[in-house]
Amino acid sequence: MRKDGLKWTCTFPGCSHQELYKSSLSLHIRKHTEKLVFVFKLFKHTIYNICLIIQCCIV
Numbered sequence: 001m002r003k004d005g006l007k008w009t010c011t012f013p014g015c016s017h018q019e020l021y022k023s024s025l026s027l028h029i030r031k032h033t034e035k036l037v038f039v040f041k042l043f044k045h046t047i048y049n050i051c052l053i054i055q056c057c058i059v
């Protein structure tokens with residue numbers, strides 16, 4: 001996050017959300033990170049499935 005004049009600006013790519021308070025922006029940024037964690041978990045699950053498929057093919 002970055003201070004832009006009186007407001008705090010979200011520096012997440014593709015987002016230009018502004019909040020007057022740093023604590024409010026922290027809450028906003030948490031939404032981004034939660035989404036990222038979700039995508040990562042989904043990705044990890046996919047990798048796990050691919051590994052299972054590869055293992056089945058080899059054995």
Ligand SMILES: [Zn+2]
Pocket residue numbers: 010011012015016017028029032
């Ligand atoms: Zn944002």
